[in-house]
Amino acid sequence: MSQDYWNYIFIGLSFVLYIGIAVRSRAGSTKEYYTAGGGVSPLANGMATAADWMSAATFISMAGTIAISGYDASRFLMGWTGGFVLLTILMVPFLRKFGKATVPDFIGDRYYSKLARAVAVLCAIFICMTYIMGQMRGVGVVFSQLFGIGIPAGVATGAGIVFVYAGMGGMKGITYTQVAQYCVMAFAYTIPAIFIAIALTDNFIPQLGLIGDYTAGAKESIPFLTKINNINTELGFSEYTSGKMSKVNMFCITAALMCGTAGLPHVIVRFFTVKNVRAVRSSACWTLLFIAVIYLTAPTIGAFSRVNLIEKLNNTSYSEAPAWFKEFEETGQMAWVDKNNDGKIQYSGPAKSEAGTSSPFMGSKPVYPAYDAPKEQRIGIHGERLLAMKADMTNPNELWFGNDIMVMANPHMGGLPKWVIALLMAGCIAAALSTAAGLLLVLSTSISHDLMKKIIKPDLTDKEEVRYARIASFVALGVAAYFGINPPSAFIAKTVAFAFGLAASSFFPTLLMGIFSKKMNKEGAIAGMLAGISFTLGYIIYFQFLGGKPEQYLLGISPEGIGCIGMLLNFAVAFLVSSFTPAPPQEVVDMVESIRLPDNPNDEGDSAPPVVH
Amino acid sequence: MSEQPSELHCRRYWQKNITLVMILLGVWFVVSLGAGILFRDWLDESLPKVGNAPLGFWMAQQGSIICFVIILYVYKHMMNKLEGEEGFTSKK
Numbered sequence: 001m002s003q004d005y006w007n008y009i010f011i012g013l014s015f016v017l018y019i020g021i022a023v024r025s026r027a028g029s030t031k032e033y034y035t036a037g038g039g040v041s042p043l044a045n046g047m048a049t050a051a052d053w054m055s056a057a058t059f060i061s062m063a064g065t066i067a068i069s070g071y072d073a074s075r076f077l078m079g080w081t082g083g084f085v086l087l088t089i090l091m092v093p094f095l096r097k098f099g100k101a102t103v104p105d106f107i108g109d110r111y112y113s114k115l116a117r118a119v120a121v122l123c124a125i126f127i128c129m130t131y132i133m134g135q136m137r138g139v140g141v142v143f144s145q146l147f148g149i150g151i152p153a154g155v156a157t158g159a160g161i162v163f164v165y166a167g168m169g170g171m172k173g174i175t176y177t178q179v180a181q182y183c184v185m186a187f188a189y190t191i192p193a194i195f196i197a198i199a200l201t202d203n204f205i206p207q208l209g210l211i212g213d214y215t216a217g218a219k220e221s222i223p224f225l226t227k228i229n230n231i232n233t234e235l236g237f238s239e240y241t242s243g244k245m246s247k248v249n250m251f252c253i254t255a256a257l258m259c260g261t262a263g264l265p266h267v268i269v270r271f272f273t274v275k276n277v278r279a280v281r282s283s284a285c286w287t288l289l290f291i292a293v294i295y296l297t298a299p300t301i302g303a304f305s306r307v308n309l310i311e312k313l314n315n316t317s318y319s320e321a322p323a324w325f326k327e328f329e330e331t332g333q334m335a336w337v338d339k340n341n342d343g344k345i346q347y348s349g350p351a352k353s354e355a356g357t358s359s360p361f362m363g364s365k366p367v368y369p370a371y372d373a374p375k376e377q378r379i380g381i382h383g384e385r386l387l388a389m390k391a392d393m394t395n396p397n398e399l400w401f402g403n404d405i406m407v408m409a410n411p412h413m414g415g416l417p418k419w420v421i422a423l424l425m426a427g428c429i430a431a432a433l434s435t436a437a438g439l440l441l442v443l444s445t446s447i448s449h450d451l452m453k454k455i456i457k458p459d460l461t462d463k464e465e466v467r468y469a470r471i472a473s474f475v476a477l478g479v480a481a482y483f484g485i486n487p488p489s490a491f492i493a494k495t496v497a498f499a500f501g502l503a504a505s506s507f508f509p510t511l512l513m514g515i516f517s518k519k520m521n522k523e524g525a526i527a528g529m530l531a532g533i534s535f536t537l538g539y540i541i542y543f544q545f546l547g548g549k550p551e552q553y554l555l556g557i558s559p560e561g562i563g564c565i566g567m568l569l570n571f572a573v574a575f576l577v578s579s580f581t582p583a584p585p586q587e588v589v590d591m592v593e594s595i596r597l598p599d600n601p602n603d604e605g606d607s608a609p610p611v612v613h
Numbered sequence: 614m615s616e617q618p619s620e621l622h623c624r625r626y627w628q629k630n631i632t633l634v635m636i637l638l639g640v641w642f643v644v645s646l647g648a649g650i651l652f653r654d655w656l657d658e659s660l661p662k663v664g665n666a667p668l669g670f671w672m673a674q675q676g677s678i679i680c681f682v683i684i685l686y687v688y689k690h691m692m693n694k695l696e697g698e699e700g701f702t703s704k705k
Contacts, residue, residue, distance in 0.1 A: 211664025223665035
């Protein structure tokens with residue numbers, strides 16, 4: 001049976017499952033629409049949150065990033081999991097006790113100000129929008145590869161599916177669909193890793209294989225990490241286990257990712273779907289466990305596939321290269337430029353050239369001649385696909401591959417059965433769809449609840465509000481699909497990474513002070529938020545878009561990590577301003593008192609978060 | 614509403630909660646930003662390896678994540694216990 005059939009079967013079955021679940025659990029009231037009625041079990045909510053959290057970018061590119069940068073990529077591993085610790089012990093139990101549906105709700109009430117609420121709504125919309133654009137693009141790319149349709153048609157198909165079950169089902173629908181999606185993702189991620197671990201290290205637990213011995217091919221077995229370090233240094237890369245990023249930069253980026261995670265509105269709102277504060281803690285514990293399954297596997301996939309890729313391709317002549325290399329060449333995810341005309345693929349790092357570069361061609365992504373160009377412009381003498389750009393002759397490296405390739409190519413490289421590859425495709429789509437659906441929901445609530453009901457039109461009825469939410473999600477999806485088809489160049493990828501810095505410098509300190517300080521007032525909070533976010537945004541814009549040079553970095557911190565400094569600035573400004581301005585009113589102090597305590601034991605059955613009117 | 618926990622209980626609950634959070638955040642910092650980044654060179658060189666992996670590298674890529682899960686489990690367990698002690702547990 002051909003690969004296509006397997007793909008259709010696996011993806012088709014998973015879709016039937018998702019849509020079936022969505023139809024069965026569709027939302028009837030605003031309460032169900034926003035927070036699934038507050039009655040989801042901690043285990044199910046934990047799985048759903050994990051699926052929400054694992055975006056297509058994490059699922060596909062993280063292992064590739066680890067493969068390329070080794071130790072340096074630990075910042076993502078620690079940042080994105082460590083943030084959950086902050087989220088759980090500092091944020092969600094208290095926000096859940098507060099008991100309203102959204103994060104801007106909390107900021108608006110705690111800081112008794114419409115302005116604060118409006119700033120929070122804008123931040124939430126901005127963060128979610130940049131995210132969802134990237135997801136729609138991801139869905140489009142996968143669909144277009146699968147069915148051989150163009151990316152625009154792929155994005156449109158994906159958008160339609162997300163709308164059906166997020167727009168219709170609301171939080172209740174997507175929560176149960178995400179449970180199914182997590183299972184698909186977890187299998188799709190770990191099964192190829194297990195096969196490869198057996199092939200390379202003779203150990204069926206990838207995490208043990210990573211710290212075990214490399215047993216494939218060699219006469220005697222050597223430690224796997226020694227093997228990968230040797231490969232790296234031989235080819236002119238820095239040692240896999242050492243990395244080359246400066247300590248202060250690494251520290252700041254990791255801290256910014258951690259605090260950013262704890263301030264992301266679409267993750268916080270997930271914990272409003274469980275029954276009470278006790279269930280929130282247990283649910284967060286499950287979430288991190290489910291995320292850890294994937295995050296502990298990612299470094300093993302990265303390391304194994306790097307060894308596999310180099311062993312299979314380096315110094316192999318093109319005519320003998322494995323079939324998958326040609327397939328990925330066709331889709332533009334790998335490219336080969338025969339600089340020395342010997343017909344062999346040579347791969348090398350920056351240390352092998354005097355200029356310190358390692359790009360095979362000029363530019364950052366391969367560009368190909370048009371399909372109707374003459375044959376000799378498209379296909380080289382060895383049968384390889386030619387590029388439209390010039391070769392970069394300052395270094396000997398001839399091989400280019402995208403970050404995404406490691407996870408997708410892994411089963412091909414390991415020679416795994418076809419159904420594993422199909423499962424991976426299904427997992428990839430599950431990752432993109434689950435995150436897109438979760439974001440879409442937060443986006444539509446921000447607009448219908450926080451913007452329409454709380455600021456513009458307070459006399460909205462329950463029914464009208466759900467209708468507005470559905471319209472908002474339709475519009476938001478349309479906008480996201482548009483940008484998925486016409487991405488504003490590298491802008492999206494950059495802003496997604498920076499969204500963490502922005503969340504760290506705005507939401508995180510404001511929420512934290514709102515819970516742990518009774519003295520913090522609206523003047524302090526608003527001044528702090530504005531100071532933090534404008535400093536961070538200014539720094540990012542200066543270095544990314546106005547041509548600032550790395551030598552000018554403040555303390556050597558790159559724009560990715562500046563959110564950490566922005567956060568400190570937010571705290572400093574907020575405390576300074578609040579010490580000059582009047583203390584918050586008594587009812588706000590009482591509210592802070594009450595969210596600090598767990599549920600009242602005598603209240604009947606721990607009420608679900610009411611959507612208060 | 615007669616069995617509402619007293620003000621003393623509430624204050625003690627919050628104090629203990631803060632202490633627990635501070636301890637856990639300390640551990641959180643040491644295992645991730647500490648062991649994985651700040652002191653990793655020292656860990657790599659002077660402490661025993663995990664399998665074949667230098668300790669600092671292993672902490673950054675695997676160990677810290679395992680510790681995070683344990684931290685959250687301890688938090689959940691301790692908080693549930695604390696709520697019981699201070700009379701916040703439901704008497705159903």
